[in-house]
Amino acid sequence: MPQDKKVSLVVIRRLPRYYRYLSDLLSQDIRRISSKELSERMNVTASQIRQDLNCFGGFGQQGYGYNVEYLHEEISKILGLDQGYNTIIIGCGHLGHALANHPGFKRRGFRMIGMFDISEEKVGKQIAGIEIMHTSSLESFIEKNPVDIAILALPKEGVLDISQRLIASGVKGLWNFSSVDLEVIEKGRVAVENVHLSDSLMTLAYKIQERETYKNQSE
């Protein structure tokens, strides 16, 4: 039964992980897998896997388990990876450069069709085969080439202005690498996914500290 009510974000965030493990299984030529076996590989409970998948429908078979290829395909549909997304990058610093060259994206249907920067000296150069344009030509570009996703890899000072222009131009999703919480500002007007690298690093610092104190306690 296909998705009677809104699925919570914690479940959604686990789907890419399932997808990843299923890809691995496929490349090992494993054709079927039970929730129990998968749960051991992933270090989660089998219950959770079954619950998660059943938010979207019954993909398995009693006594058999899940067909790896089928489930892989279904999750890709759920995530919308079969849609294809025209993607641009705003900000061609080191990070924008790295993201443009990230191998995984193209493979999953994210087509890089434009790169933008505010620096005159970068404009005209190429990154990953794409010519850098000046940010001022953002609107005219999007008008000719519909854009689904914009990757924000620019300093946070410029983010607010740019994101408003992007939304006005009809961009559907923002992948934000700057340290502002865009979803708070643009609440509901666009899909936002933040990647707060600094936050993640701070979390690591905490985990290290925690581990040290834990170690000392058990001595």
Place this chain on the structure above:
Amino acid sequence: MPQDKKVSLVVIRRLPRYYRYLSDLLSQDIRRISSKELSERMNVTASQIRQDLNCFGGFGQQGYGYNVEYLHEEISKILGLDQGYNTIIIGCGHLGHALANHPGFKRRGFRMIGMFDISEEKVGKQIAGIEIMHTSSLESFIEKNPVDIAILALPKEGVLDISQRLIASGVKGLWNFSSVDLEVIEKGRVAVENVHLSDSLMTLAYKIQERETYKNQSE
């Protein structure tokens, strides 16, 4: 009362965000803030802020609120940002390059002291003022220069081997950008924080899809 029992990771993951907002307040010269006011800025409940902070102690004052500078300082201690961390990067591709140049890290006490790559032609070159060394000299380097954190920015094929060598050398934390779940493999032997960029992008794809269907429904 200082931390009677283990604080859950969901709370920890919110701390960097509080820290960020407090930094902003400081730069605006705002000296005090109530949980209510902060909750409105951050789009969370005031209850949650008070609960979260009280996991670590009473930093506020009834009738007054929180002293921004003091709270900012305390959170930085909780996260362990006052410790200082010797950090190396493994893998000097585009991503390693970008991370080496990330401005926020040095400011928060993460000292980049070494970069490593397996490619002979990269060895000897400099990134962000640091000379790239060959991965084979990893152990001898760490012996002379104690390393706290290693940033893994190499293809996943090499990650398992490298992480085991890092752990054996006494590295305390791994910041993993490859698409493997290190914490599953190295369970408990080291602090791990994953940044799964592809997962994040897939989540964005889902959010876009969800928003579209939501839009259609309300028409």
Place this chain on the structure above:
DNA sequence: ATGAATTTGTTAGTTTTTTAACCCATAAAA
């Protein structure tokens, strides 16, 4: 073909996380 062993979908129970409510200390105002 039959029975035992699997293994899912699903429901019920448990734990965790979030939100609300309230008491009392402190600050600001009168």
Place this chain on the structure above:
DNA sequence: TTTTATGGGTTAAAAAACTAACAAATTCAT
């Protein structure tokens, strides 16, 4: 100085997330 309003800490209630349990469907071995 007294009064009033503010607002944190804390406890209690509600909601969300997770785990366990089990009937029904299927496979696999004999």
